[in-house]
Amino acid sequence: MAKISxxxxxxxxxxxxxxxxxxxxxxxLSGAIHFLARRRLLYLSGEILRQLQAIEDKESGILRMxxxxxxxxxxGAKHNLRKILEKRYRVKKLVFEEAIAPELLGGFRLETxxxxxxxxxxxxxxxxxxxxxx
Amino acid sequence: xxxIVDSLRKEIEKFKxxxxxxxxxxxxxxxxxxxxxxxxxxxxxxEMVTFLGxxxxxxxxxxxxxxxxxxxxxxxxxxxxxxxxATGRILExxxxxxxxxxxxxxxxxxxxxxxxxxxxxxxxxxxVAPGVVTRQSVSEPVATxxxxxxxxxxxxxxQRELLIGDRQTGKTAIAIDTILNQKGxxxxxxxxxxxxxxxxxxxxQVRLESGGAMDYTVIVSAGASEAAPLSYIAPYTGVAxxxxxxxxxxxxxxxxxxxxxxxxxYREISLLLRRPPGREAYPxxxxxxxxxxxxxxxxxxxxxxxxxITALPIVETQAGDISAxxxxxxxxxxxxQIFLETDxxxxxxxxxxxxxxxxxxxxGSAQIKAMKKVAGTLKLDLAQFRELExxxxxxxxxxxxxxxxxxxxxxxxxxxxxxxxxxxxxxDQVVVLxxxxxxxxxxxxxxxxxxxESRLIAYARxxxxxxxxxxxxxxxxxxxxxxxxxxxxxxxxxTWRAQK
Numbered sequence: 259m260a261k262i263s264x265x266x267x268x269x270x271x272x273x274x275x276x277x278x279x280x281x282x283x284x285x286x287l288s289g290a291i292h293f294l295a296r297r298r299l300l301y302l303s304g305e306i307l308r309q310l311q312a313i314e315d316k317e318s319g320i321l322r323m324x325x326x327x328x329x330x331x332x333x334g335a336k337h338n339l340r341k342i343l344e345k346r347y348r349v350k351k352l353v354f355e356e357a358i359a360p361e362l363l364g365g366f367r368l369e370t371x372x373x374x375x376x377x378x379x380x381x382x383x384x385x386x387x388x389x390x391x392x
Numbered sequence: 393x394x395x396i397v398d399s400l401r402k403e404i405e406k407f408k409x410x411x412x413x414x415x416x417x418x419x420x421x422x423x424x425x426x427x428x429x430x431x432x433x434x435x436x437x438x439e440m441v442t443f444l445g446x447x448x449x450x451x452x453x454x455x456x457x458x459x460x461x462x463x464x465x466x467x468x469x470x471x472x473x474x475x476x477x478a479t480g481r482i483l484e485x486x487x488x489x490x491x492x493x494x495x496x497x498x499x500x501x502x503x504x505x506x507x508x509x510x511x512x513x514x515x516x517x518x519x520v521a522p523g524v525v526t527r528q529s530v531s532e533p534v535a536t537x538x539x540x541x542x543x544x545x546x547x548x549x550x551q552r553e554l555l556i557g558d559r560q561t562g563k564t565a566i567a568i569d570t571i572l573n574q575k576g577x578x579x580x581x582x583x584x585x586x587x588x589x590x591x592x593x594x595x596x597q598v599r600l601e602s603g604g605a606m607d608y609t610v611i612v613s614a615g616a617s618e619a620a621p622l623s624y625i626a627p628y629t630g631v632a633x634x635x636x637x638x639x640x641x642x643x644x645x646x647x648x649x650x651x652x653x654x655x656x657x658y659r660e661i662s663l664l665l666r667r668p669p670g671r672e673a674y675p676x677x678x679x680x681x682x683x684x685x686x687x688x689x690x691x692x693x694x695x696x697x698x699x700x701i702t703a704l705p706i707v708e709t710q711a712g713d714i715s716a717x718x719x720x721x722x723x724x725x726x727x728x729q730i731f732l733e734t735d736x737x738x739x740x741x742x743x744x745x746x747x748x749x750x751x752x753x754x755x756g757s758a759q760i761k762a763m764k765k766v767a768g769t770l771k772l773d774l775a776q777f778r779e780l781e782x783x784x785x786x787x788x789x790x791x792x793x794x795x796x797x798x799x800x801x802x803x804x805x806x807x808x809x810x811x812x813x814x815x816x817x818x819x820d821q822v823v824v825l826x827x828x829x830x831x832x833x834x835x836x837x838x839x840x841x842x843x844x845e846s847r848l849i850a851y852a853r854x855x856x857x858x859x860x861x862x863x864x865x866x867x868x869x870x871x872x873x874x875x876x877x878x879x880x881x882x883x884x885x886x887t888w889r890a891q892k
Contacts, residue, residue, distance in 0.1 A: 260560050263455075264457050265456060309457075370596075371433075372415055372416055372432055374414040377411055390403060390404075
């Protein structure tokens with residue numbers, strides 16, 4: 259029997275729940291959980307929920323992005339960054355999940371799904387270290 | 393000091409750190425050198441990844457949600473949820489002329505405690521084998537210094553000749569002797585040790601050093617204590633290093649010791665990656681595993697820079713079974729095999745080469761003319777001797793011709809015996825085989841053959857100088873030099889008889 263991927267499970271759950279009334283929703287949700295329990299897939303729930311969130315975000319044109327910097331960016335800088343990124347990723351809405359990381363020394367680091375744009379000073383030093391063959 | 397600061401400043405001025413998008417993933421699970429990673433979209437097969445910027449991995453299984461990665465290093469440090477970064481590059485190893493004389497691991501990092509190796513460039517571990525237009529047929533010999541091989545199963549530069557046999561039959565010994573004999577032969581050697589004991593490797597290293605062979609040899613080692621992914625990658629690293637030397641027009645000899653352990657390492661990785669097992673639990677692509685490796689051995693034509701890679705893969709059999717999965721695969725990939733037998737080994741016939749089962753499909757055209765002339769019928773004679781020897785055991789009366797053939801065969805077997813670490817120059821081999829095939833040894837008792845042989849060589853070197861010169865210069869003899877050798881052998885036999 260072919261293995262069902264987490265993505266396929268998440269998509270099936272999403273389709274089963276989408277557009278349902280409150281009563282139907284809880285019935286479908288309970289069915290989905292029973293299915294996972296019966297197939298002994300509950301240990302994958304974390305990954306399935308992550309996939310569900312990704313599907314939901316994709317459907318509604320939302321992109322979640324982790325923004326790390328040594329100190330909080332100014333409102334103007336964030337606004338400019340948001341405009342550039344919304345254009346690059348072609349999304350309706352961009353949600354920053356901000357985190358302060360002093361070890362980055364300077365600049366900022368953006369992380370979304372499986373992409374990273376690292377513009378920190380720490381990363382530049384590391385690249386230079388590699389370039390100089392240290 | 394100011395010079396160092398200036399050059400550092402220049403280097404820093406040249407440096408540009410461009411912003412780029414990196415692909416990352418998260419470790420879902422880690423087990424025995426293999427990790428399952430989520431994310432990493434757009435990753436290529438065999439692409440290099442880094443774990444926490446330290447350990448390296450290679451993406452092997454590309455699935456819908458996850459990527460199966462083999463970890464080339466200490467996997468105990470890698471935890472669930474750790475970040476994995478794709479590099480966009482296929483796995484590569486550093487290469488340099490400085491590699492000569494060094495022992496490196498499967499990633500090309502030195503492990504001999506003699507400091508860092510300054511890399512000149514990097515070479516991809518996986519590479520498509522040279523195409524037909526870049527190749528030329530095998531025509532130059534690889535002198536192994538082992539009489540039975542050079543005479544009956546000759547190996548040519550660019551050939552792939554399998555060394556196959558049970559454990560403790562002398563497979564590695566033949567490989568070491570061949571490396572030792574490459575001194576002054578314009579050959580670079582790469583010895584790839586796969587899943588071998590470190591003590592064995594150390595012994596080999598010392599032997600090569602004492603024989604002066606490390607000057608032209610590189611050892612690539614993935615020891616028995618290292619994880620299976622390193623054993624899997626080691627032969628490809630070895631051939632990448634060999635390709636670096638070949639690209640400079642050099643002839644390279646590469647030894648894979650051994651491919652049975654390589655297949656076992658690959659089986660372990662494949663099973664951990666949940667690939668479907670096939671015959672003997674090996675995955676379906678185990679043939680391709682070795683064929684793509686051995687296809688990289690070639691002789692390139694001058695238009696494409698010349699150079700060659702001669703491969704001597706070693707395969708260990710169980711109880712002499714050459715019809716097992718891996719032996720049959722490698723036999724069909726290579727251009728011949730040297731089959732070593734336990735029975736012969738314990739009978740004292742060493743190297744324990746079974747001449748009947750051994751074959752060299754392309755080496756004949758690489759054999760020097762003189763050797764072809766003296767050893768032309770040796771293989772057939774030995775085969776006939778074996779048959780007659782069995783027949784003679786019944787004790788029936790034999791005619792003179794048969795008796796003569798048996799006696800000649802016995803002497804041939806004695807002549808082809810050779811001690812380990814004593815490779816013989818091809819000129820000396822020709823002299824000995826000339827004396828054997830022309831019947832000059834027929835009256836010498838078999839137990840005295842070894843002594844006769846060594847003393848004959850010493851005598852011929854001083855009394856048949858022209859013959860030696862001709863062999864070196866033209867790879868054949870002239871009528872005059874042949875007469876000189878005949879005379880020298882006759883004179884030597886007279887002194888030999890007188891002394892006895």
